[in-house]
Amino acid sequence: MTPLEIGLTLFITLLGGGILFWMIQVDTHFRRYSRDAVAEREVQSARVSLLVDEVSRLSDDCVALLHTQPRLHGLITAHTTITRLEQSLEAGGNRISVREAASDLLVAIRGMLSSHLTDGDFTHPEAEIDEGVLALSARLFDLFDALDLASPHNLGLSSLETRRLGELAHAVGDDSWAESCYREVVERIAPGNLVSMRCLAAISRDGGDLDGEAHWVAEQLSQEPDDEELLRRLSLLHPDTAERNVKRLEALGKATAADHSFLTGLKERIQGEAGDQSLAAVEAALEENPTVEQYLLKARLHRRRNEVPLAIDSVHAGLEMPGGRQYGEAWALLSQLLESDPKKLPEALKAAVHACALEAGGTGLVLLKADLLERSGRSEDALEALETAVEQNPSNAEIRSHLSQSHLYAGRRQEAWEVLEAAPTWSEPQLHIQKGRLLLSDYDANRDAGHSDTDILVKAEGAFRSALDIDRENGLAWLCVARCQRLGGDLGEASISLNRSRRLMDDPLVAAEESLIALDEGRINDAARLIDEADVNERVSLVVPYVKGLVSARRGHHEEALERFGEVLLADPHHVRARLNRITLYLLMDDVQRALDDCDWLLQTYPNLLLAKLRRAEALIQHGIFDEAEGDIKNVLAEQPENEVALTRLGACLLAQGRAEEAFIPLNQAMSLAPDYPEATYQRALLYLELGEVDSALTDFETTTRINHRHLDSLLRIAAIHHERDDLQHAESAWRAVLDVDPENKLARRRIEEVRTTLMETG
Numbered sequence: 001m002t003p004l005e006i007g008l009t010l011f012i013t014l015l016g017g018g019i020l021f022w023m024i025q026v027d028t029h030f031r032r033y034s035r036d037a038v039a040e041r042e043v044q045s046a047r048v049s050l051l052v053d054e055v056s057r058l059s060d061d062c063v064a065l066l067h068t069q070p071r072l073h074g075l076i077t078a079h080t081t082i083t084r085l086e087q088s089l090e091a092g093g094n095r096i097s098v099r100e101a102a103s104d105l106l107v108a109i110r111g112m113l114s115s116h117l118t119d120g121d122f123t124h125p126e127a128e129i130d131e132g133v134l135a136l137s138a139r140l141f142d143l144f145d146a147l148d149l150a151s152p153h154n155l156g157l158s159s160l161e162t163r164r165l166g167e168l169a170h171a172v173g174d175d176s177w178a179e180s181c182y183r184e185v186v187e188r189i190a191p192g193n194l195v196s197m198r199c200l201a202a203i204s205r206d207g208g209d210l211d212g213e214a215h216w217v218a219e220q221l222s223q224e225p226d227d228e229e230l231l232r233r234l235s236l237l238h239p240d241t242a243e244r245n246v247k248r249l250e251a252l253g254k255a256t257a258a259d260h261s262f263l264t265g266l267k268e269r270i271q272g273e274a275g276d277q278s279l280a281a282v283e284a285a286l287e288e289n290p291t292v293e294q295y296l297l298k299a300r301l302h303r304r305r306n307e308v309p310l311a312i313d314s315v316h317a318g319l320e321m322p323g324g325r326q327y328g329e330a331w332a333l334l335s336q337l338l339e340s341d342p343k344k345l346p347e348a349l350k351a352a353v354h355a356c357a358l359e360a361g362g363t364g365l366v367l368l369k370a371d372l373l374e375r376s377g378r379s380e381d382a383l384e385a386l387e388t389a390v391e392q393n394p395s396n397a398e399i400r401s402h403l404s405q406s407h408l409y410a411g412r413r414q415e416a417w418e419v420l421e422a423a424p425t426w427s428e429p430q431l432h433i434q435k436g437r438l439l440l441s442d443y444d445a446n447r448d449a450g451h452s453d454t455d456i457l458v459k460a461e462g463a464f465r466s467a468l469d470i471d472r473e474n475g476l477a478w479l480c481v482a483r484c485q486r487l488g489g490d491l492g493e494a495s496i497s498l499n500r501s502r503r504l505m506d507d508p509l510v511a512a513e514e515s516l517i518a519l520d521e522g523r524i525n526d527a528a529r530l531i532d533e534a535d536v537n538e539r540v541s542l543v544v545p546y547v548k549g550l551v552s553a554r555r556g557h558h559e560e561a562l563e564r565f566g567e568v569l570l571a572d573p574h575h576v577r578a579r580l581n582r583i584t585l586y587l588l589m590d591d592v593q594r595a596l597d598d599c600d601w602l603l604q605t606y607p608n609l610l611l612a613k614l615r616r617a618e619a620l621i622q623h624g625i626f627d628e629a630e631g632d633i634k635n636v637l638a639e640q641p642e643n644e645v646a647l648t649r650l651g652a653c654l655l656a657q658g659r660a661e662e663a664f665i666p667l668n669q670a671m672s673l674a675p676d677y678p679e680a681t682y683q684r685a686l687l688y689l690e691l692g693e694v695d696s697a698l699t700d701f702e703t704t705t706r707i708n709h710r711h712l713d714s715l716l717r718i719a720a721i722h723h724e725r726d727d728l729q730h731a732e733s734a735w736r737a738v739l740d741v742d743p744e745n746k747l748a749r750r751r752i753e754e755v756r757t758t759l760m761e762t763g
Contacts, residue, residue, distance in 0.1 A: 118164060118167060119160070119163065119195055120160060120162075120163025120164040120165075120166060120167045120195060120196075120199075121163070121167070121195040121198065121199060122166075122167045122170045122171065122178075122199055122202070123198050123199055123202050129167075129168070129171050133168065134168070134171060134172060137168040137169070137171065137172050138172045141169060141172060141174045141177055144177065151177075151180040151181075151183075151184060152165060152180065152181050152184050153184060153188070158189070159185050159189045159190040159193065162181050162182075162184050162185050162189060163181065163182065163185055163193075163195060163196060163199075165177075165181050166178045166179075166180075166181030166182045166185075166196075166199060167199075169181060170199070170203070175203050175206070175207065178199070178203060179200060179203050182196040182197075182199045182200045182203070183196075183200065186200070186219075192222075192223055194220060194223055194224070197216045197219050197220045197223075198216075198220060200212075200216045201213045201216035201217050201220065204216060210237055211237075213237055214234060214237035214238045217230055217233050217234045217237060218234060218238075221234065225248070226248075226252055228249065228252075228254055231245040231248055231249055232245070232249075290321065291321070292318040292319075292321050292323070292324045292327045292330060294318075295314050295315065295317050295318030295321065295324075295330075296314070296315065296318055296329060296330055296333060298314040299311040299312075299314035299315045299318070299333060299337075300333070302314060303337065308337055311333075311337055312334065312337050312338070315330055315333055315334045315337065316334075318330045319331075319334075325354075326358065327358075327360075328354070328355050328357075328358030328359060328360020328361065329355075329360045329361070331351045331352070331354040331355035331358065331360060331361075332351075332352075332355035332360045332361030332365050334348075334351040334355075335348050335349075335351035335352040335355055335361075335365065335368060335369075335372070336368070338351060339352075339368060339371075339372060345372065345375060345376060346376070348372055349369070349372040349373065349376055352365060352368055352369040352372055353369060355369075356369050356385075356389075363396060363398050363399055366385070366386070366389045366399055367398070367399065367402055369385055370382040370383075370385045370386050370402070370406075373385060379410075382406070383403070383406055383407075383410075386399060386402060386403040386406060387403060389403075390403055390419070394422075394423070394424050395423075395424055395425060397423065397427075397428030397429075397430040397431045398428075398430050400419060400420065400422075400423055400430075400431065400434075401420070401430040401431060401433070401434035403419050404416045404417075404419040404420045404434050404438070405434060405437065407419060408437070408438060408441055413438070413441070413442075416438055417438060420434055420435055420438065427470065428470070429467035429468070429470045429471045429474050429477060430467075432463050432464065432466040432467035432470070432477075433463070433464060433467045433474075433476060433477055433480060435463040436460045436461070436463035436464040436467070436480055436484075437460075437480070439456055439457075439459050439460035439463060440457075440460045440480070440483070440484070442456050443456045443457050443460060443487070444576075444577070454488070457484055457487055457488055460480075460484050461481055461484035461485070461488075464477045464480040464481045464484065465477075465481065468481070473504055474504070475500075475501045475502075475503075475504030475505030475507065475510075476501070476505065476507075478497050478498070478500045478501035478504065479497075479498065479501040479505075479507070479509065479510055479513060481497045482494045482495075482497035482498040482501060482513055483513055485497060486513070486516060486517055486520065491517055491520055491521060494513075494517055495514075495517060498510060498513055498514055498517070508533070508544070509543060511530045511531065511533045512530070512531060512543045512544055512547050514530045515527045515528075515530035515531040515547050515551065516547060516550075518530060519547075519550055519551065519554060522710055524551065524554050524555055527547075527550075527551050527554075528551045528555070531544060531547045531548050531551055532548075542568050542571055542572055542575065542578075545564045545565075545567045545568050546564070546565070546568050546575070546577070546578055548564045549561045549562075549563075549564030549565045549568065549578065549581065550581070552564060553581065553584075553585060556742075556744075558585050558588060558589055561581075561585055562582060562585055562586075565578045565579075565581055565582040565585070566582070569582070574605070576602070576606070576609070579598050579601070579602055580602075580611055580612070580615060582598055583595045583598045583599060583612075583615045583619070584615070586598065586619075587615075587618055587619060587622055590622070592619050592622050592623045595615070595618075595619040595622075596616065596619045596620075596623070598615075599612050599613075599615050599616035599619060600616075602615075603616065610636050610639065610640065610643070610646075613632045613633075613635060613636050614632070614633065614636060614645060614646060614649055616629075616632055617629040617630075617632040617633045617636075617649055617653065618649065620632065621649075621652065621653050621656055626653055626656060626657045629653050630650065630653050630654075630657075633646055633649050633650045633653060634650070637650065642673050644670040644673045644674040644677050644680060645670075645677075645679070647666040647667070647669050647670035647673070647680070648666070648667065648670045648677070648679050648680045648683050650663075650666040651663040651664075651665075651666045651667035651670070651680075651683050651684070651687070652683050652686075654666070655683070655686065655687055655690060660687055660690050660691055663683075663687050664684075664687065667680055667683055667684045667687065668684070671684065676707050677707075678704045678707040678708040678711050678714075681700050681703045681704045681707065682700070682701070682704045682711065682713065682714055684700050685697045685698075685699075685700030685701045685704065685714070685717065688700060689717075694721060697717075697721070698718065698721050701714045701717045701718045701721075702714075702718060705718065705737075709741075710741045712738065712741050712742055712745075715734065715737050715738045715741060716738055716747070716748075718734045718737075719731060719734035719735045719737070719738055719748065719751065722734050723735075723751055723754075723755070728755050728758060728759055731751070731755055732752060732755045732756070732759075735748045735751045735752045735755065736748075736752065739752075
């Protein structure tokens, strides 16, 4: 054989051997995998068998549970039915017919009510409602809303079932459905049902509908005319029935001296005064059977007669009665009587602490206690008192809002937001109003920093309107809406909102806001009258002296304005707007050093306050320190390149240094960014004057007065140009325009006389 043949033979032999070895290996692995698979199937089979046994055992347990707890069957049926209805609605409302929905709802309701075995009277609950039933109830009433079902009229429920459904509706907070259920009972299914009428009276009371409560109390009395509690309650709700009700109690032999005392006191309250007859009745009741309640009634009568010392004596007498010191309402009344006397502040605080410890006086006493602590110099204790009250009653919107506002006053913005956002529900208008206040505070902070964030203003107005969605008659919300509209430049709508606020509440801050609108519209005399009206009734808020300072400044009474802004800053050194306005006044009065002192205070306290940097630059320009002023302005422009105010100030600074050509660039840029900004046009007019281009300057001065017809400096410049050109007709008109804005302007009066004299001589 040749070497080639030998090589091929060896290759083929090796190849065949390799293939045979590979096949043997594959067969070996396959056999091993087959054995492993068989073993795995046996393991899985055993596991499945165990699982089947477990499921079977669980099934038996469930059957046993349903047999031992029959009420669960109804809950499971209700859950299944509600889930099916929810899925049908999510898939598309047209997939479920009205008949099928009504049938399924009836199944769900009856399944749920079968486990809620009460009489349906939430005023005297027989047992605590199961959490599972409450959860299903909430889902069920959501379904009612989705199906536009507002009453149980067509559900075919019995009287007992309807009452139970009403009780569940009340438990989940849906009082409109609860009222519908109980009304269905008393008006159609079982007229005269006492349980339903009792529940309807409670719903009306909780909703503040006293007339409605009186109606249902009277209906109950028609069934039970001798019920003492109902007779006394109706007397409170309908004073005109009190005399008849007391006579009924007398006929039953159950009238007390307290009833007679109440009747006489009620008559005096209806007449608007507390007379001798009322006091005599109360004193007679005290002689017959002295009680803490009678002493408190006597104290209230003295208080209405403005006999505060006698009222205090009566409260003290009540506290000395057995158990009187544990009577919280006595401490609450004592605190209210003492709080207006600065000398008795510690005693008032002590009484408020006792009242709150005894859970008397409600929200008003909690806020009074915090106020008394604040006035006693114990700010941290006041804050702690509010925090404790919020922890004990997280749903109290008024206290939560007050706590948030306290944080805001102290400069703790983050804490103010956190307190508000932790509210469990947002069903009260106070929370939305406080949210709007916080947003307005953020807006003011941004405005102080040199730019107005209109998005925040829109959100703030939205928060106040959310409060109005809950309570359309909330005067404070309308006042806050008006402020947002004023800040947004919509003065007409702001006036409409303020009129609504004034009709709903008598608050001097409404007049203060009207004064600010009058200032924005240039009605200085109206603004002064309105803020004086507010000042008569409001002595606490800093808004009044602040606005009075603005009015005085616009009138040119700089010293008076400084005094007003100083009053604000004495009470609140961190009132940024008051300090900025005071800086402006100092500059107008050429008191540059004081202006710089205020600027330095602001920048040390608020290093990023751009308006303070701009005011400092103005002061430095007025002081002739141009390099430093230019540096401050450029620092502002580094943060806000499109700040038209800063660009205008830079132009003025360059012009003051004699760099007129360079000043054109920032001034033109400012005018392109804000064509309606009068100061930019005015500064460019000064620039043209500096360059000797009088016609261009005159055009810019006239443009400035078109933007702001009360721009006095431009009016003076226009009149001076016409006067210097001997254009006497135009000069006279221009000087008159100056007097329209500033009737006391001596230069304008003198120039008009000169023009008249010249015209007479030439005529």
